[in-house]
Amino acid sequence: MKIHAYEKAFLYLGALLLVAFMGALTYAAVAMGMNLPSRAGSIEPAAVRTTPPFDEPGVRQTGPNSYEVVFIAQMWSFTPSEIRVPAGAEVTIKATSTDVVHGLSIEGTRVNLMLLPGQITELKYTFRRAGEHLLICHEYCGRAHHMMGGRVIVEPGATGGTD
Numbered sequence: 698m699k700i701h702a703y704e705k706a707f708l709y710l711g712a713l714l715l716v717a718f719m720g721a722l723t724y725a726a727v728a729m730g731m732n733l734p735s736r737a738g739s740i741e742p743a744a745v746r747t748t749p750p751f752d753e754p755g756v757r758q759t760g761p762n763s764y765e766v767v768f769i770a771q772m773w774s775f776t777p778s779e780i781r782v783p784a785g786a787e788v789t790i791k792a793t794s795t796d797v798v799h800g801l802s803i804e805g806t807r808v809n810l811m812l813l814p815g816q817i818t819e820l821k822y823t824f825r826r827a828g829e830h831l832l833i834c835h836e837y838c839g840r841a842h843h844m845m846g847g848r849v850i851v852e853p854g855a856t857g858g859t860d
């Protein structure tokens with residue numbers, strides 16, 4: 698059986714694209730350090746406020762240029778509702794919900810998390826530029842969902858400027 702030349706070309710093209718996309722994914726994950734929000738453990742929703750690290754929500758420095766931010770989401774607010782982190786630092790966000798499903802989105806960034814009761818969600822992120830971002834819940838969570846928000850203030854970092 699003879700394979701038409703065009704058919705063969707398309708087969709090669711398909712294979713080539715697969716390799717190219719796998720390469721792009723690998724590059725993003727390994728070289729650029731992009732990672733998806735991941736499930737970082739389970740937690741008893743009723744005991745969130747007494748379970749570390751959620752017993753002390755907020756920002757804490759964990760290294761020379763790394764920070765941990767712990768958020769609790771509940772109807773209809775975030776604790777804390779305002780955080781300050783330096784630009785250029787590696788920020789590990791850990792968050793969970795005490796009641797229903799909430800979302801945690803930081804406007805203008807790729808931070809977009811689902812917060813499920815019983816689950817800890819984690820994401821590493823670096824804010825490149827100083828500035829202010831809205832923090833919003835993007836998962837309808839009841840009557841006052843539209844009130845559920847806050848602010849993320851990125852301060853000029855030691856390493857970066859305000860580019």
Ligand SMILES: [Cu+2]
Nearest residue numbers: 834836838842
């Ligand atoms: Cu909501």
